Amino acid sequence: MDLDAYVLERAGEWERMEHLARRRRLSAAEADELVVLYQRATTHLSVIRSRTPDPVVVADLSRQLLAGRAAINRGGRFSWRPALHFLTDRFPAELYRTRWWWLTMSALLTALSGALIWYVSANPGVAGMFLSDAEIRQLVQQDFVGYYSEYQAQNFAGQVWTNNALLTAQCIAAGVLVVPVFYLLGVNVFSVGMTGGVMVTAGAGDTFFTYIAPHGLLELTCLFIGAGVGLRIGWAWIAPGPARTRRQALAGRARSGMLIAVGLVPTLLVAGILEAYVTPSPLPAALRIAIGAIVWAAFLAYALILGRAAEARRQADDEAAYELPTA
Missing domain, CATH: 1.20.58 (Methane Monooxygenase Hydroxylase; Chain G, domain 1)
Known part of the structure; x- marks a missing residue:
């Protein structure tokens, strides 16, 4: 050649x-x-x-x-638009669409936790069935407050973020089997109720609520959302409705659950930052609680107000897509 x-x-x-x-x-x-x-x-x-x-x-x-x-x-150039669309439209719309599930779980689990705190504090012998006197003293005098400052703030924030994200993801993923969700929630309710009851019995109830409220309002709400969404997925194959097969219903609810799981990751990061930097800070108790309450209220407004508007836009787009042309 x-x-x-x-x-x-x-x-x-x-x-x-x-x-x-x-x-x-x-x-x-x-x-x-x-x-x-x-x-x-x-x-x-x-x-x-x-x-x-x-x-x-x-x-x-x-x-x-x-x-x-x-x-x-070569792919397309990086753009923040998909992420912005997810945060301003998809995620809040899914939160609003599933609101009755997680609002119901929030009310139910909060009531159960409060009832357990009252029961343990009203019956001091109950705590003795699970903890020794030395363990109770250690919890009240050192462990409960010391837990929030045991590690450096940035390390502690990362730890609680990953732990809470894993627990929430487990609730969503286990929802298809229904029963495991109640086990995960039961463990969490028992832990909160027992700790709160012991603290109230020891006269440290104000310390308990001061250290729980700044981050717990948002953190527990995320957990309740995960539980509600997980049970919604499980209910899809139990009662799929007349217009869908069980497979179709389960696939649709699972997609919604995955979107919410992704959106809860940064939300739980905020809760972790509150727990690491605000909860153990030397700020006045009222200010720490106020910061947590403001962040929690902002999230609820995001989920229910912005979510309602995003869901309305989505429905309008769906109706426009199927609207017949006029002569």
Whole structure:
């Protein structure tokens, strides 16, 4: 094979491929042309290597092919728009759509926790069935308050964030089986109720609520959302409705649950920051509680007010998509 003639005959195609590869934007026709030229150039390189493997020609064509491949595989430029759309539309809309599930769980679990705190504080012998006198003294005098300042704030924030995110994700994922959700919630309610009851019995009820409220309002709400959404997923295959199969209902609810799980990750990060930096801070108790309450109220407004508007826009878009054209 005459290598010089072979290269001269096809050099125009290689240069054209390299020219298209350098351009930032290509039309559909140009993109198709680039793919064809790339495929042809790979064949040319294979022929050269097998017959007359001149190192200079091989290196130069390989470089052009790398540029062509990079241009073909190049994705779109990064944009914050999808993330912004998710935070301002998809996530709040899903929170609003599932509101009755997690609001019901919030009311029920808060009532159960409060009832357990009252019962343990009214019957001191109950705590003795699970904790020794030494453990109770250790909890009241050191462990409860010390837990929030045991580690450096940034490490503690990361720890509680991951733990709470994992627990919430478990509630959502286990919802398809229904029963495990109640086990996870039962463990959490028991822990809060027992600790609160012991603290109230020891006359440290104000300390308990002061250290729980700043982060607990938001943190527990996220847990309740995870539980409610998880049970909603489980209910989909129990009662899918007349218009859907169990598989369709379960798939739809699972997609909604995954969207909410993703959205709760940054929300729980905020709760972790509150728990690490606000809860154990030297600020007055009223101010710490107020900060937690303001953040919690802002989240509820986000979920219920912004969520209602996002859901209304979504329904309007759906109706417009199916609206028949007028004459």
